Amino acid sequence: MSESTANPGVDERIKQQSRLQKALVRPELGGICGTIVVFALFLLFAGDSGMFNAQGVLNWSVVSAQFMIIAVGACLLMIAGEFDLSVGSMIGFSGMMIAIFTVSFGWPVWMAIIVTFIGCIAIGAINGFIVIRTGLPSFIVTLASLFILRGFTIYLPQLLERKTIIGGVRDAAQGDWLAVIFGGKILKGFFQWMGDVGIIGTFERGTQAGKPVVEGIPMLIVWAIVLVIIGHILLTRTRFGNWIFASGGDAESARNSGVPVNRVKILMFMTTAFCACVFATCQVMEFGSAGADRGLLKEFEAIIAVVIGGALLTGGYGSVIGAALGALIFGVVQQGLFFAGVESSLFRVFLGLILLFAVILNTYIRRMITGER
Amino acid sequence: MNTRSSHEPIIAMKNIEKHFGSVIALAGVSVDVFPGECHCLLGDNGAGKSTFIKTMSGVHKPTKGEIFFENRPMSFSDPRDAIAAGIATVHQHLAMIPLMSVSRNFFMGNEPVKKILGMPFFDHEHANAVTMEEMRKMGINLRGPDQAVGTLSGGERQTVAIARAVHFGAKVLILDEPTSALGVRQTANVLATIDKVRKQDIAVVFITHNVRHALAVGDRFTVLNRGKTLGTAQRGQITPEELQDMMAGGQEMVALEGSLGGTV
Amino acid sequence: MNKLAKLLAAALALVAMPHMVTTAAAEGEKYVLVSHAPDSDTWWNVIKNGIALAGEQMGVEVEYRNPPTGDIADMARIIEQAAASGPHGIITTLADFDVLKGPIQNAVASGVDVIIMNTGTAEQAREVGALMYVGQPEYDAGYAAGLRAKGDGIGSFLCVNHTIQQPSLVQRCQGFADGLGVELGDSMLDSGTDPGEVKNKVLAYLSANPSTEAILALGPVSADPTIAALKENGMAGDIYFGTFDLGDEIVKGIKEGIVKWGIDQQPFLQAYMPVVILSNYHRYGVLPGNNMNSGPGFVTNDGLTLVEEYAGEYR
Numbered sequence: 015m016s017e018s019t020a021n022p023g024v025d026e027r028i029k030q031q032s033r034l035q036k037a038l039v040r041p042e043l044g045g046i047c048g049t050i051v052v053f054a055l056f057l058l059f060a061g062d063s064g065m066f067n068a069q070g071v072l073n074w075s076v077v078s079a080q081f082m083i084i085a086v087g088a089c090l091l092m093i094a095g096e097f098d099l100s101v102g103s104m105i106g107f108s109g110m111m112i113a114i115f116t117v118s119f120g121w122p123v124w125m126a127i128i129v130t131f132i133g134c135i136a137i138g139a140i141n142g143f144i145v146i147r148t149g150l151p152s153f154i155v156t157l158a159s160l161f162i163l164r165g166f167t168i169y170l171p172q173l174l175e176r177k178t179i180i181g182g183v184r185d186a187a188q189g190d191w192l193a194v195i196f197g198g199k200i201l202k203g204f205f206q207w208m209g210d211v212g213i214i215g216t217f218e219r220g221t222q223a224g225k226p227v228v229e230g231i232p233m234l235i236v237w238a239i240v241l242v243i244i245g246h247i248l249l250t251r252t253r254f255g256n257w258i259f260a261s262g263g264d265a266e267s268a269r270n271s272g273v274p275v276n277r278v279k280i281l282m283f284m285t286t287a288f289c290a291c292v293f294a295t296c297q298v299m300e301f302g303s304a305g306a307d308r309g310l311l312k313e314f315e316a317i318i319a320v321v322i323g324g325a326l327l328t329g330g331y332g333s334v335i336g337a338a339l340g341a342l343i344f345g346v347v348q349q350g351l352f353f354a355g356v357e358s359s360l361f362r363v364f365l366g367l368i369l370l371f372a373v374i375l376n377t378y379i380r381r382m383i384t385g386e387r
Numbered sequence: 388m389n390t391r392s393s394h395e396p397i398i399a400m401k402n403i404e405k406h407f408g409s410v411i412a413l414a415g416v417s418v419d420v421f422p423g424e425c426h427c428l429l430g431d432n433g434a435g436k437s438t439f440i441k442t443m444s445g446v447h448k449p450t451k452g453e454i455f456f457e458n459r460p461m462s463f464s465d466p467r468d469a470i471a472a473g474i475a476t477v478h479q480h481l482a483m484i485p486l487m488s489v490s491r492n493f494f495m496g497n498e499p500v501k502k503i504l505g506m507p508f509f510d511h512e513h514a515n516a517v518t519m520e521e522m523r524k525m526g527i528n529l530r531g532p533d534q535a536v537g538t539l540s541g542g543e544r545q546t547v548a549i550a551r552a553v554h555f556g557a558k559v560l561i562l563d564e565p566t567s568a569l570g571v572r573q574t575a576n577v578l579a580t581i582d583k584v585r586k587q588d589i590a591v592v593f594i595t596h597n598v599r600h601a602l603a604v605g606d607r608f609t610v611l612n613r614g615k616t617l618g619t620a621q622r623g624q625i626t627p628e629e630l631q632d633m634m635a636g637g638q639e640m641v642a643l644e645g646s647l648g649g650t651v
Numbered sequence: 652m653n654k655l656a657k658l659l660a661a662a663l664a665l666v667a668m669p670h671m672v673t674t675a676a677a678e679g680e681k682y683v684l685v686s687h688a689p690d691s692d693t694w695w696n697v698i699k700n701g702i703a704l705a706g707e708q709m710g711v712e713v714e715y716r717n718p719p720t721g722d723i724a725d726m727a728r729i730i731e732q733a734a735a736s737g738p739h740g741i742i743t744t745l746a747d748f749d750v751l752k753g754p755i756q757n758a759v760a761s762g763v764d765v766i767i768m769n770t771g772t773a774e775q776a777r778e779v780g781a782l783m784y785v786g787q788p789e790y791d792a793g794y795a796a797g798l799r800a801k802g803d804g805i806g807s808f809l810c811v812n813h814t815i816q817q818p819s820l821v822q823r824c825q826g827f828a829d830g831l832g833v834e835l836g837d838s839m840l841d842s843g844t845d846p847g848e849v850k851n852k853v854l855a856y857l858s859a860n861p862s863t864e865a866i867l868a869l870g871p872v873s874a875d876p877t878i879a880a881l882k883e884n885g886m887a888g889d890i891y892f893g894t895f896d897l898g899d900e901i902v903k904g905i906k907e908g909i910v911k912w913g914i915d916q917q918p919f920l921q922a923y924m925p926v927v928i929l930s931n932y933h934r935y936g937v938l939p940g941n942n943m944n945s946g947p948g949f950v951t952n953d954g955l956t957l958v959e960e961y962a963g964e965y966r
Binding site for chain 1: 690714716719720721722723724727728729731732733734735736737747748749750753756757759760761762780815816817818821841
């Protein structure tokens with residue numbers, strides 16, 4: 015009997031997929047389609063509005079890069095099966111910490127940045143630890159941190175400086191070796207050359223006259239690209255990446271197979287906090303001040319980018335590249351609507367539409383890949 | 388009494404008793420399992436099958452009795468010890484993640500690593516090749532190693548789980564009701580897999596309450612009833628009806644079957 | 652999938668189309684007004700109406716932009732975006748000098764004329780290279796209100812601040828305290844923007860500090876619920892109550908005698924004038940030689956008719 019049924023492999027009910035189909039059907043597909051559609055539309059409707067000149071490209075690139083930085087952390091955490099709603103508050107908090115350390119305490123900027131990073135990553139670890147230990151949904155635990163951190167971000171500067179925005183970081187950061195890594199710009203020579211030969215525009219007047227309109231690539235964009243690449247490799251090419259998928263897919267099964275689920279999840283909370291801290295540090299170094307309202311609602315923007323990128327809200331499935339494309343779509347649409355001259359209060363309508371379409375499309379793609387019913 | 392008396396039993400459970408408070412789940416059960424045999428453990432719900440295999444796989448400690456593994460007395464402090472020693476359990480809950488690919492599932496927790504520039508990376512090529520090979524050996528032709536487990540049928544998932552346990556060095560494979568939720572054809576596939584595993588000289592402990600499934604692949608049969616064993620029978624020495632009666636505890640079942648008109 | 656993409660395209664086009672048409676049909680100069688206010692702040696409706704009217708009268712194209720959540724860092728991106736789209740002029744608030752300085756200076760350097768409106772100071776406007784400042788200096792307005800209250804015999808007060816992160820709002824309270832000649836101390840209440848919360852926080856503060864002589868609200872968001880709170884605890888008309896800005900409820904409150912005065916910074920002028928000034932500057936090269944204080948104007952029970960008619964629209 016056993017011999018007669020030994021060839022069960024070929025099931026005529028499973029449709030054979032062509033190579034092309036196989037290459038196309040991947041978690042990032044929704045993000046790729048969305049990116050193409052979005053760029054095509056804006057090329058059509060806003061092609062001559064300045065959106066695709068040097069200044070315009072830099073503008074939506076920077077906004078997209080901001081989303082990317084927090085989306086990488088949110089994506090890995092979501093795949094590991096958890097949420098972090100405190101990202102936005104963490105951005106406000108860590109920016110404020112840097113400002114307080116440098117301006118109120120007079121520390122050198124590099125020290126302020128390092129201490130802030132350590133503090134924020136520790137808060138991320140505490141978030142993770144509470145989630146793991148109590149078994150409460152991360153949604154609730156990080157909602158609590160959202161309020162706690164925002165509260166301190168408003169309270170501390172009022173206590174120390176009697177105001178809610180602390181400026182003067184830019185002056186303190188002059189010549190600081192670490193500040194440059196977050197607030198500097200690269201390829202300045204190249205852009206100067208492009209300005210000189212007329213590939214990109216130059217400023218017409220003032221002290222900057224003759225300089226190119228885009229001075230260089232901000233480190234913010236470099237951070238975004240580096241984080242996306244590292245995140246992607248970590249997720250798809252390492253054993254730890256397999257553990258991230260497993261922890262989010264089914265924590266119990268993963269534990270039974272020897273995956274250190276708790277460690278994975280806590281580390282992912284720390285990664286999310288790290289990303290929020292990178293975001294905040296770049297912002298503070300660029301603008302020279304920290305405000306109590308910075309980062310408001312950024313947690314949702316991160317989650318939206320990740321979901322547009324094809325990740326499953328319940329964990330276990332997703333892609334960092336997809337999340338990065340989601341962030342790109344988000345940034346391009348947000349800024350592009352201004353370029354296209356669309357009434358700005360309609361932004362939310364577009365956001366809602368895109369989110370809805372992305373989720374429907376991604377669900378369809380995911381079912382093709384995973385055989386979910 | 389058994390055909391492989393020249394072998395030593397790989398695992399021998401002697402007079403195992405297990406009490407949970409005032410409840411006596413096992414009241415002195417003795418079972419020997421030999422390499423290369425499929426030892427069926429039969430019993431109705433509540434007979435103590437689960438408790439018994441959990442004791443064997445290190446989840447529970449016996450209240451009384453001894454366990455010999457490869458002729459040495461063994462006391463597992465937790466399931467990891469048992470797994471390390473080569474006792475693998477494939478539960479009804481398969482420890483498989485449907486959203487992940489077969490090859491990622493196959494190596495979950497045991498990922499092969501390749502160093503590139505001193506950094507450890509997941510060796511996908513190796514993992515994919517091994518997965519395809521092991522699956523082929525079990526008679527499953529995957530579309531590709533990146534096919535998600537969610538696209539496999541229940542029987543195929545069982546087979547992946549079994550192949551995984553065998554690949555990672557199981558000497559004793561405990562299968563907890565692998566066929567209980569499957570259709571006829573899927574069941575046949577899983578039974579064929581069991582047969583293949585047995586031929587690799589691995590001891591299979593097959594837990595079921597379906598007499599026909601047991602008789603299809605079993606070499607020896609142990610029936611548990613109310614925490615006691617009613618003895619171990621050799622293949623060919625027992626009929627399906629006798630097994631069924633032993634599981635149900637005898638007389639009431641005869642009356643029931645009479646009214647239903649045949650073997651249940 | 653294709654279907655979805657097409658649908659998405661159609662939906663995008665549908666919403667975008669009417670606006671594209673107006674953009675294409677409009678003639679003349681293009682001006683963008685960038686504010687710091689979140690979408691939820693209804694006070695800015697007057698600003699929108701102001702630029703729309705000016706745009707219509709001058710025959711220029713005007714656009715209103717704001718960061719949806721009120722995040723000033725997002726606002727900096729919007730100014731950069733506006734500059735990149737190459738308008739003739741940008742009218743913007745200077746809600747956070749440190750953050751906005753760079754983007755505004757870059758806009759000026761790339762050939763866009765800038766006027767600062769609403770928040771900011773004349774000095775800051777000069778420093779970023781703007782043509783002029785149109786608005787109400789916040790501290791001065793608060794100080795003037797404080798002096799007025801002091802003249803009416805007030806010695807202690809509660810400042811209901813609905814957006815405590817906004818430095819300009821804190822300055823209003825600070826100015827008022829200095830005008831009265833008292834310490835700000837604990838007098839500033841972080842009320843949040845939810846009407847229910849504002850009302851209950853005010854009620855709680857007043858029952859904990861019954862000796863409070865005056866209340867200063869900083870706009871309709873804090874004033875409207877405060878009026879409701881005073882009606883509820885019976886202090887309406889009894890306690891000295893002044894507020895910044897106008898709105899339907901505030902005007903009614905002034906009429907009923909609950910609100911002593913409203914400080915009108917005349918937002919209409921802050922929106923309307925820059926568009927007119929920029930248009931004339933670009934057409935005829937004429938520019939007023941000074942900054943423009945649109946406020947503070949104190950609105951009391953006398954002469955409320957026009958205010959009442961246009962409150963929330965142009966007033």
